[in-house]
Amino acid sequence: MASDTDTLPRRxxxxxxxxxxxxxxxxxxxxxxxxxxxxxxWGVGSRLPSExxxxxxxxxxxxxxHRALRELMGEGIVTRAQGVGTFVARPAPRAExxxxxxxxxxxxxxxxxxxxxxxxxxxxxxDGHLAxxxxxxxxxxxxHSVLIHYEDDTPLQIEExxxxxxxxxxxxxxDFATTHPHRYLFQISPPHEVEHVIFAVTPEADQxxxxxxxxPEACLQLVRRxxxxxxxxxxxxxxxxxxxxxxGGRRQT
Amino acid sequence: MASDTDTLPRRxxxxxxxxxxxxxxxxxxxxxxxxxxxxxxWGVGSRLPSExxxxxxxxxxxxxxHRALRELMGEGIVTRAQGVGTFVARPAPRAExxxxxxxxxxxxxxxxxxxxxxxxxxxxxxDGHLAxxxxxxxxxxxxHSVLIHYEDDTPLQIEExxxxxxxxxxxxxxDFATTHPHRYLFQISPPHEVEHVIFAVTPEADQxxxxxxxxPEACLQLVRRxxxxxxxxxxxxxxxxxxxxxxGGRRQT
DNA sequence: TCGATGGGGTTGTATAGACTTACCTAGAGT
DNA sequence: ACTCTAGGTAAGTCTATACAACCCCATCGA
Numbered sequence: 158m159a160s161d162t163d164t165l166p167r168r169x170x171x172x173x174x175x176x177x178x179x180x181x182x183x184x185x186x187x188x189x190x191x192x193x194x195x196x197x198x199w200g201v202g203s204r205l206p207s208e209x210x211x212x213x214x215x216x217x218x219x220x221x222x223h224r225a226l227r228e229l230m231g232e233g234i235v236t237r238a239q240g241v242g243t244f245v246a247r248p249a250p251r252a253e254x255x256x257x258x259x260x261x262x263x264x265x266x267x268x269x270x271x272x273x274x275x276x277x278x279x280x281x282x283x284d285g286h287l288a289x290x291x292x293x294x295x296x297x298x299x300x301h302s303v304l305i306h307y308e309d310d311t312p313l314q315i316e317e318x319x320x321x322x323x324x325x326x327x328x329x330x331x332d333f334a335t336t337h338p339h340r341y342l343f344q345i346s347p348p349h350e351v352e353h354v355i356f357a358v359t360p361e362a363d364q365x366x367x368x369x370x371x372x373p374e375a376c377l378q379l380v381r382r383x384x385x386x387x388x389x390x391x392x393x394x395x396x397x398x399x400x401x402x403x404x405g406g407r408r409q410t
Numbered sequence: 411m412a413s414d415t416d417t418l419p420r421r422x423x424x425x426x427x428x429x430x431x432x433x434x435x436x437x438x439x440x441x442x443x444x445x446x447x448x449x450x451x452w453g454v455g456s457r458l459p460s461e462x463x464x465x466x467x468x469x470x471x472x473x474x475x476h477r478a479l480r481e482l483m484g485e486g487i488v489t490r491a492q493g494v495g496t497f498v499a500r501p502a503p504r505a506e507x508x509x510x511x512x513x514x515x516x517x518x519x520x521x522x523x524x525x526x527x528x529x530x531x532x533x534x535x536x537d538g539h540l541a542x543x544x545x546x547x548x549x550x551x552x553x554h555s556v557l558i559h560y561e562d563d564t565p566l567q568i569e570e571x572x573x574x575x576x577x578x579x580x581x582x583x584x585d586f587a588t589t590h591p592h593r594y595l596f597q598i599s600p601p602h603e604v605e606h607v608i609f610a611v612t613p614e615a616d617q618x619x620x621x622x623x624x625x626p627e628a629c630l631q632l633v634r635r636x637x638x639x640x641x642x643x644x645x646x647x648x649x650x651x652x653x654x655x656x657x658g659g660r661r662q663t
Numbered sequence: 664t665c666g667a668t669g670g671g672g673t674t675g676t677a678t679a680g681a682c683t684t685a686c687c688t689a690g691a692g693t
Numbered sequence: 694a695c696t697c698t699a700g701g702t703a704a705g706t707c708t709a710t711a712c713a714a715c716c717c718c719a720t721c722g723a
Contacts, residue, residue, distance in 0.1 A: 181706060207673060218708045223674080231484070239674045240716035289455045289500060292489040294687085357610040357628040357652030375610040375628035375652070399610030399628070434676060460703055471678045476704080492704045493686030668721080675714070684705070693696075
């Protein structure tokens, strides 16, 4: 069925263990297509080969080609019409909404002096709620860290993180006085997906103490989850005094 | 293969032409699942039947069940883990950060019943701070409205707006019991530019009363400014009880 | 000239089956 | 207590095949 030229390689029996898991066939097909679109070989509006032609060319089954094309349509890269064909879509501009930033950069950008203190660094077992956030069963092992970030000696953020050991097995051995968790995790791998949820909370007594608040001042709480390869690798809870911080953004429409 | 009970109906040979095309099998499977999640029969975090169990129950092939579940995962409704199972995901945050939405749509999307009450509708003269927000001199005339939005008779938002008379000269004559300010302003012109800033605040006594809070619960405050033709046309202050609302967003990187 | 009717090509859906990969647990051994 | 291993379970992928739905166009007949 497969010709000798231009087909995707058969999956090897013993894949190179140092390399990442080989991309699945349909991902290879997606890559084959996006590469040609990105290079301009297939211009905007032009017609792609039909599913059956791609089957011939790439030596995979039509269902595999179909899945690749369906996902590319979901990503807005191609448009499809039954009975007609598949076409390169017009690229759509995408606005960044919430950015991933290091608070140290944030403070220094504002002219402040940043320092941080490690309060806690340990292994825990997840309770039900935390396990749910990681799509895992209760009792799974997670790393847990708590840091305080100061701007000119005033506490600005409590940074609490739960990290999957599979993603960062050496997390507990890091010196977070010099390298921040954000940078360390980012260096292992930038997340493929990020979720942010913002709450208003009244801080617990211990949080009040850490933030050196006089009373039960309202706080902003940003809960961030990051994914790599479809798995939750980190859940961070960042707590800011409401009087000292705000989130914002501006964009043209 | 299929049992007689609870299976999805076989596609009829002559579908009812008055009805829309019958939903495809995988869509029926999706509906079967989302219905049970929405009804609470399958609670957050609970495990769904495995693919093979659904194959047995619904009398469709595993590929069909798999596609339904894969799409539901893409929509954030369930999470899946190889070797473990499929679980009902945590519900997504109510409002996307930096997205311009009508709270009435927001509430109805969540299955709630929306109503609103006009507390105030007047003309004021801007003080220094407010004039600054509009890039105007103090003393400039602005329209001022305060509404409360309820979800099932529970206050969910205080909506306070300052509107430039040049942009919406008839603002005070509107019946905001039927048309909300958001829709009215949007219909005059969608903004060219939007700024959002999110705070955590402890509400004043009058705000506590309007939101029917028992105590000084932390609140989220979203301040929005919108521009049309380079001029600020609206400044809105939206106050939510922290326990009843959250902002969030998720994106791929 | 015009409309109707097929036929061929293209995507959409569905199935059965096989194999792969990942996770978890129980039990054996240390 | 801890580690290791084997087995069971569940999702992930891929194939070959079939049929349906749809579009376009060429052909045919009035």
